[in-house]
Amino acid sequence: MNDALYHDALMALSKDRTHAAALPPGTGVTVDNPLCGDRVTFDGKLEKGIARDIRHKVRGCALCQASAAALARVLDGKPARAALADAQAAVESVLAGGSAPAPWDAFAPVARHKSRHDCVKLPFSAVKSLFSGT
Amino acid sequence: MTLRRHFPLLNQPGPRIAYLDSGATAQTPDIVLDAVRVFETGARANVKRGVHRLAEAATEAYAKARTQVAAYLSVPAEEIVFTSGCTGAINLVAQSFGALLKPGDEIAVSELEHHSNIVPWHMLAARNGVKVNFLPVDGEGRIVPQALSPRTKLVSLAHVSNVTGAVLDVPAIVSEAKRVGARVLLDGAQRTPHGPVDIPALGVDFYAFSGHKAFAPHGVGVLWARSELLDAMPPFLGGGEMIASVTMQGFTPANAPAKFEAGTPPISGAIGLGAACEWLGTLDWAAIAAHELRLTGRLLDGLRAVDGVTVIGPQSLQGRAPVVSFDLAGAHPHDICQIMDRHGVALRGGHHCAQPLHAKFDLAGTTRASFALYCEDDDIDLFFAGLADAKRVLT
Numbered sequence: 090m091n092d093a094l095y096h097d098a099l100m101a102l103s104k105d106r107t108h109a110a111a112l113p114p115g116t117g118v119t120v121d122n123p124l125c126g127d128r129v130t131f132d133g134k135l136e137k138g139i140a141r142d143i144r145h146k147v148r149g150c151a152l153c154q155a156s157a158a159a160l161a162r163v164l165d166g167k168p169a170r171a172a173l174a175d176a177q178a179a180v181e182s183v184l185a186g187g188s189a190p191a192p193w194d195a196f197a198p199v200a201r202h203k204s205r206h207d208c209v210k211l212p213f214s215a216v217k218s219l220f221s222g223t
Numbered sequence: 224m225t226l227r228r229h230f231p232l233l234n235q236p237g238p239r240i241a242y243l244d245s246g247a248t249a250q251t252p253d254i255v256l257d258a259v260r261v262f263e264t265g266a267r268a269n270v271k272r273g274v275h276r277l278a279e280a281a282t283e284a285y286a287k288a289r290t291q292v293a294a295y296l297s298v299p300a301e302e303i304v305f306t307s308g309c310t311g312a313i314n315l316v317a318q319s320f321g322a323l324l325k326p327g328d329e330i331a332v333s334e335l336e337h338h339s340n341i342v343p344w345h346m347l348a349a350r351n352g353v354k355v356n357f358l359p360v361d362g363e364g365r366i367v368p369q370a371l372s373p374r375t376k377l378v379s380l381a382h383v384s385n386v387t388g389a390v391l392d393v394p395a396i397v398s399e400a401k402r403v404g405a406r407v408l409l410d411g412a413q414r415t416p417h418g419p420v421d422i423p424a425l426g427v428d429f430y431a432f433s434g435h436k437a438f439a440p441h442g443v444g445v446l447w448a449r450s451e452l453l454d455a456m457p458p459f460l461g462g463g464e465m466i467a468s469v470t471m472q473g474f475t476p477a478n479a480p481a482k483f484e485a486g487t488p489p490i491s492g493a494i495g496l497g498a499a500c501e502w503l504g505t506l507d508w509a510a511i512a513a514h515e516l517r518l519t520g521r522l523l524d525g526l527r528a529v530d531g532v533t534v535i536g537p538q539s540l541q542g543r544a545p546v547v548s549f550d551l552a553g554a555h556p557h558d559i560c561q562i563m564d565r566h567g568v569a570l571r572g573g574h575h576c577a578q579p580l581h582a583k584f585d586l587a588g589t590t591r592a593s594f595a596l597y598c599e600d601d602d603i604d605l606f607f608a609g610l611a612d613a614k615r616v617l618t
């Protein structure tokens with residue numbers, strides 16, 4: 090059966106290890122989803138407003154993995170605040186059933202699955218508190 | 224097996240629903256829906272409050288439900304307290320029996336308990352200084368009976384684990400509890416859907432379960448306790464219907480079970496639960512148990528043949544209920560459940576409100592299939608078709 094939610098582009102994102110790292114406990118910022126037990130850690134720094142060395146560690150579902158990979162990809166080496174705001178706007182639009190640029194367009198099928206929206210949003214919480222602390 | 228035909232939700236036109244999430248909530252049969260409808264359309268009124276004919280009929284129906292539930296558990300009706308659910312029943316014990324405990328007293332639970340049999344005890348510990356001990360669980364997900372500390376006042380354990388499906392070794396627990404003078408509470412949420420429970424033969428002191436997992440409506444549950452315990456325990460919730468008298472100076476509580484049923488109880492839920500218990504009591508449980516176990520065996524055998532699958536629970540059918548949780552390497556339970564849903568298979572993924580157990584096995588979550596008497600071989604066929612697809616897409 091062809092599964093619309095787990096289409097190739099989304100699964101490719103979820104398996105994208107470019108920014109994945111075995112972050113030891115205490116590194117960066119960790120957020121949990123208490124309902125499902127998923128856990129996302131993001132680490133990185135801001136140099137003159139530019140996001141550098143963005144790395145993530147995800148114990149979570151494919152949607153959460155894909156979102157973390159996409160977020161790290163659009164942030165790393167970019168002006169952090171603007172890139173995060175753009176990503177946030179894109180993901181909100183796509184989850185509301187609207188359009189969004191790549192890589193966020195891969196999440197379009199998630200719009201119909203309300204119970205899975207938090208899986209996509211969890212990495213955003215981690216990144217927001219990572220940058221608010223620096 | 225023809226029991227599936229009694230369940231309207233499972234007989235809708237359209238593709239089959241392989242409902243393998245009965246451990247979360249079981250489906251409900253016509254006979255229960257009819258009993259609720261008869262009450263709602265012919266006798267709906269509050270209980271114990273009125274003399275008009277509807278109030279009398281409602282009070283009678285509610286009393287009958289208590290008798291039906293009591294018969295299912297082989298206990299006197301006066302020892303049945305209707306609650307909001309299994310969680311409500313365990314919290315009642317934690318509040319009311321807990322009020323009799325002193326700082327330094329100990330309570331034993333286990334590593335595999337549902338959060339509803341852990342958190343109320345943590346809360347009691349914070350309130351009055353009792354200590355909560357955890358009995359260990361072995362590699363197959365069974366509670367290991369152990370020598371209890373002489374300060375233990377209560378042992379509170381799952382009769383059947385909602386994750387591993389392991390059935391508790393009740394005689395070993397009860398004899399050790401007796402040795403130290405501790406009471407025993409069994410959380411029967413996952414046991415009551417699989418046939419009548421002979422509580423006197425178990426020799427325990429408290430028994431808790433939820434209606435909705437036993438084919439009855441949501442919002443009702445049961446606490447059974449020995450009458451001498453119910454008499455000794457102070458009430459937990461105060462309000463109407465739980466008093467003998469109230470003055471401006473104070474109140475005198477009613478006798479149990481009314482003492483523990485403050486306010487309007489879940490009347491139609493209790494009536495549905497009574498009907499469910501009576502119906503369950505008429506079934507051939509030797510045949511149903513054999514059927515449920517055969518399906519469980521098919522599932523376990525099939526899972527063992529799938530690369531990357533680890534079953535979290537007993538590998539054999541000995542002392543096992545039809546609840547099977549597993550890990551598929553490289554795939555997250557919620558992704559598996561989502562893909563299974565496209566095949567019409569209803570499963571549950573996550574920590575199943577048993578985080579300490581999952582932490583012990585170093586897993587964030589597992590995927591769980593749980594059976595009830597209406598499950599059939601076709602459901603297992605759909606399960607394995609869905610699992611093959613999930614594996615292909617996710618790993």
Ligand SMILES: Cc1ncc(COP(=O)(O)O)c(C=O)c1O
Pocket residue numbers: 246247308309310311337339340381383384385410412413433576
């Ligand atoms: C073993 C066990 N105990 C307690 C509960 C809590 O039941 P309820 O949420 O109906 O109160 C459950 C339900 O998931 C359970 O499986």
